[in-house]
Amino acid sequence: MYDLLIKNGKLTNGDIIDVAILNGKIAELGSNINEVATKAIDLQGLHYLSAGWVDLHTHCYPLSPIYNDEPDLIGVTHGVTTVVDAGSVGADDIDDFYRLTQQSATNVYSILNISRIGLLRQDELADMSDIDLDVAKTAITNHSNFVVGIKARMSGSVVKNNGLAPLVRAKEMQAQNNNLPLMVHVGNNPPNLDDIAELLTEGDIITHCYNGKPNRILTPEGELKESMKKAIKRGVILDVGHGGASFSFDVAEQAIKKGIYPDTISSDIYCKNRISGPVRSLSHIMSKFLTIGLPMEQVIECVTTNAANALKITTKGRLEVGKDADITIFNILNEPCTFEDSEQGSRKGSESFLPLACIVSGKLITTQHGEQHNVFNA
Known part of the structure; x- marks a missing residue:
């Protein structure tokens, strides 16, 4: 007997699939599973499902004095099964952050700030003595299943x-800790993006990749900078990291027209830009990429397979037997909507992702939209 059976879910390619879940894992995938289950829901081919959405750039340490939020308010409430805090905490606070996450329905991971103080202040990398390799190594070793990367805000x-x-120093820290993924925030210079990019290697992540600041990935003429061409060729990953000040429609559209696609789509969400915008939720950011022309299937890959791969989280990001039973159920809402970027730019769209529910380790959690649609009564 299965714990949960999802019947007739629609994949992004239009195929209809059943998913059986047992003990928090995907136990069977097929077109007509008829085994008995403790609970069953029938999506009737009307609702999409995908591997659970992963937001790999958030700020969800509730006690952070600058950027904070509650994991479930940015996670399962919006159909996101896994949130990754990107640098809110350093080695000094990682124990406390881990303790708090154990109360969340959402899966939570940490990308550890290379500064031991985390975001205790805005200039956490101004004092080099706060970047302590030994202290970081101890924190990473003690939380090897929780810390999935390191973060440097450059x-x-x-x-x-x-x-x-x-x-x-971050690259030294990376080398000392089994080549953990390194996420690098690119904002106002100095240092210049060209110099930052030159130090990055395969698997490193540039977040805020479509920011509209002078230190952007494009030249003033709209061409991809040579340093970025070389970095991408080396396998450097481009992450959106929208945030309140780091996403420009103009830059994203110019880049995408030239084939410079995001590898991962993330929100850089915290309480203020969630409530007041322009971020709102991961699904809201995903909808912006529908609006500027990315196909739904590519957008979903950016928040599932690609996100899990970027952080080497091998149990998530795919609808495969044996993987964690993390699933997002959603619709595409067809109605006019205006989307805003971080530069006072806007675009009018006609499609939005509408998360209805998610399943985390086999447990069904309905979003507010899902309750309104009343589609999950067994």
């Missing part, structure tokens, strides 16, 4: 007079 306002030195 903006002038963060590093102050230290230039590239924090990034050099």
